[in-house]
Amino acid sequence: xxVQAYLMFNGRTEEAIAFYKTALGAEVTMLMRFRxxxxxxxxxxxxxxxxxRIMHASFRIGDAELLASDGCQSDAAGFNGISLALSVAxxxxxxxxxxxxxxxxxxTMPLAKTFFSPRFGTLTDRFGVSWMIVTSE
Numbered sequence: 001x002x003v004q005a006y007l008m009f010n011g012r013t014e015e016a017i018a019f020y021k022t023a024l025g026a027e028v029t030m031l032m033r034f035r036x037x038x039x040x041x042x043x044x045x046x047x048x049x050x051x052x053r054i055m056h057a058s059f060r061i062g063d064a065e066l067l068a069s070d071g072c073q074s075d076a077a078g079f080n081g082i083s084l085a086l087s088v089a090x091x092x093x094x095x096x097x098x099x100x101x102x103x104x105x106x107x108t109m110p111l112a113k114t115f116f117s118p119r120f121g122t123l124t125d126r127f128g129v130s131w132m133i134v135t136s137e
Contacts, residue, residue, distance in 0.1 A: 005084060008071040009127060013054040016127045023100035024061050024086075031057040034070075060074065061086070083122065083130040094119035094135045101125050101133070 009016050020026035034041070035051035053070040060066075066084075088094050089116045098111050098119075104126035111121035111133065 002066055004065060005082075006067040006069070007079060007129065008069055010016045011053060011070050012127060013052075013070045014067045015061055016129075017057060019126065020061065021057065023103070024097065026059045027057045027062050029059065029065065085132045085134065087126065088135050090137055091119040091135055094121075094133050098123065098133045101131055 003026050007016070017026065017031075018030060021028075032055050033051065034046050034053055034055045037055060049072065050067075051097065055067045055069060058065055064085065086097065088097055094111060098121055102123050102125070104122050106128075107121070107123045109120075109122040114120045117134045120133065122132050124130050125136065
């Protein structure tokens with residue numbers, strides 16, 4: 001059994017993946033646009049003009065594989081009630097990773113020493129995804 005996060009970016013998946021490539025070294029392992037669907041999609045299922053949007057993508061950050069899509073919704077993406085926890089090797093890597101993800105986002109708890117970690121902090125990135133950055137050393 002394997003549980004994976006599937007992020008819906010409501011039309012911003014390509015932008016989000018490019019950001020994660022720069023900020024976290026993400027590597028795209030699969031990307032399919034709506035126009036590339038092997039079977040005809042029922043009329044009205046895909047918003048007008050979404051042929052070039054991303055139907056499904058997968059990308060790796062370290063050992064984790066995340067899934068993503070532009071979805072077919074017309075309202076804004078929301079990631080309430082969930083955070084992606086990113087464990088890094090050192091306080092210096094925590095500082096750099098936190099700063100990269102915080103660009104255009106909002107820090108909710110600045111990186112600091114806690115009783116369980118030399119560096120822990122939380123933020124919401126520019127796409128509305130909540131992150132927890134932690135290091136054990």
